Amino acid sequence: MSGLSSVRFGIWYCCLSLLLALPHARDRISNGTHQQQQLVSLQKNQPQFAISSINGEDQQTKRPQLIKPEEQIGDIEDLFGEEDTQKIRASLLEWYDKNQRDLPWRTSTKKSENGENVQExxxxxxxxxxxxxxxxxxxxxxxxxxxxxxxxxxxxxxLQHLSQASLEEVNEMWAGLGYYRRARFLLEGAKMIVAEGSEFPNTVSALRKVPGIGDYTAGAIASIAFKQVVPVVDGNVVRVLARLKAISANPKDKTTVKNFWKLAAQLVDPSRPGDFNQSLMELGATLCTPLNPNCTLCPVSSQCRALHNSRNDESVMVTDYPMKVVKAKQRNDFSTVSVVEISRSQDRSQQAKSNSRVLLVKRPDEGLLAGLWEFPCVTLDEEADLSMRRKLIDQLLKKSFKLNPPKNCNVISRELVGEFVHIFSHIRRKIYVELLVLHLKGSELSLEHHVLFEEDDINTTEWKLLDSEAVSRMGLTSAVRKVYSMVQKFKQDGSSNSSVPLRKRPKCS
Incomplete structure (x- = not known):
């Protein structure tokens, strides 16, 4: 072969080799790109909870790290594997059947020998x-x-019996439980269901239309009463789930809450949804408590990643889960309350025998303690001295009840009874209490139609004049009842010291 031919052959051979190698290179590039895309996709689809793996080789048992809410979004469909789900269901239901508390509202579905369900x-x-x-x-x-x-x-x-009740009756029955809006919603819901002539709603979507029923209550009713396979999530359930999966996300964050609902939905036992939901809540209420969990008796301790982490690292505790959320600081306000007694006698020494009655006022239908009864009061944003407090009460009594001493009534006595602090969920209120005894001028036979109720006066304030026995039977809030108890004790102490000269009667401001 000539030199020129050899060169041509070499060039031809190199080109042929390149052409033959090109598809393999293209495949390797394609496979590498595909693997990288799979890895990115897998990372994107990983749940973004701070979750520790019990069996993973890269397990890190450090104190839970704070994760930004936007990083907590993830696909959690596979967080509970089938085997774990079955174990948790079986363990919890077995434990619940043996250890559930005997509570009057708690019923379960029993099975007869032939397997048919018999409802209690x-x-x-x-x-x-x-x-x-x-x-x-x-x-x-x-x-x-x-x-x-x-x-x-x-x-x-x-439900039919409740629908015929009045709000006042319901509030009286509810007195002392607090959060009175709950009682009002119960009454409104009962009236709505009965008025529509329908059966009790039996699905979550239908129950959510009833006033005051949210996701949790709807899930509880649907699963416990109607065997709907739906989850419930309350504080107890959140705590159990957070510890089972070692989730260190903010339990109050909306995204986190949604993810807890998805987790709970994965676990619900299809054959006994109501009992399973109650078992989760029971576990959180009795063993998996916020501060002192009893992990030794826990039926699902073998599936608990928080417990596993705590055993492998002394710096981690089960109580680290879920994340502790700092509560909003309570705001302070002040209130001056006047227990106004209308006496039939002008003689102060005869007050105990005068069959006096106490003035009660109904609060507005909206806002804090809506529609409840209380003594005349004024709420302040800042503390005020005795003179200013009395001035504000006098203005209220004059405006709302036409009580304007000495024009149409006389002040028999006015005394400072005491003070106390009452805590609402978001308010710390300091309450000053006084006893104001008045004698109305003119007719004493019909107090309700004298001064307090004039036919030509349009007054939207609802009020009552009641004797002490009637007041004691009323459904009053704990704060109002505390006020009245203080006044009663103050009067009793005064009568027991009747030999002591009476204090000088203060002037009405």
Whole structure:
């Protein structure tokens, strides 16, 4: 072969080799790109909870790290594997059957020998009982609720009975439980269901249309009373789930809450949804408590990643889960309350025998403690001295009740009874209490139609004049009842020291 031919052959051979190698290179590039895309996709689809793996080789048992809310969004469909799900269901239900507390609103579905379900109560009555109990249990301890629940069901055993009650009757029954808006929603919901002539709603979507029923209450009623396979998520359930999966996300964040609902939905036992949901709540209430969890007795401790982490690292504790959320600081305000007694006698020494009556005022239908009864009061943003407090009370009595001493009434006595602090969920209120005894001028036979009620006066303020026995029977809030107890004790102490000269009567400001 000539030199030129050899060169041509070499060039031809190199080109042929390149052409043959090109598809393999293209495949390797394609495969590498595909693997990189799979990795990116996998990372994107990983749940963004701070979750520790029990069996993973790269397990890090450090104290939970704070994650930004936007980083907590993820696909959590596979967080509970099938095997874990089955174990958790079986363990919790077995434990619940043996250890559930005996509570008046709690019923379960029993099975006869031939496997047919036998319900202890009719579904609607059961749903009503679950509804009442769940509403009462919001923000209230179980032991406190038991007595209230029993008295409520004795007075209004069915939805139809409750629908015929008045708001005042309901508030009287609710007195002392607090958060009175809950009672109003129960009454409004009962009236709505009965008015529509429909059966008790049995699905979450239908239940959500009833006033005051949110996702949690709807899930509880639907699963416990109607065996709907739906989850419930409350504070107890969040705590159990957070520890099972070692989730260190903010439990109050909206995205996190949604993810907890998805987790709970994965676990619900399809054959016993109501009992399973109650077992989760029971576990959180009795063993998996916020501060002192009893992990030794926990039926799902073998599946608990928080417990696993704590055993592998002394710096980690089960109580690290879920993240502690700092509560908003309570605001301070002040209130001056005047217990106004209308006396039939002008003689101060005869007050105890004068059959005097006390003035009660109904609060507005909206806002804090809506529609409840109280003594005349003025709420302040800042503290005021005695003179200013009395001036504000006098203005209120004159404007709302035409009580204007000495023009149409005389002040028999006006004394400072004391003060105390009452805590609402978001308010710390300092309350000053006084006793103001008045004698109306003119007719003493019909107090309600003298001064306080004039036919030509349009007054939207609702009020009552009641004797002490009637006041004691009223459904008053704990703060109002505290005020009245202070006044009663003050009067008793005064009468027991009747030999002591009476204090000089203060002038009405």
């Amino acid at each position: 109560e009719e579904e609607e009555k059961r749903a009503y009982g679950v509804w009442v109990s769940e509403v009462m249990l919001q923000q209230t301890r179980v032991q406190t609720v038991i007595d209230y629940y029993n008295r409520w069901m004795l007075k209004w055993p069915t």
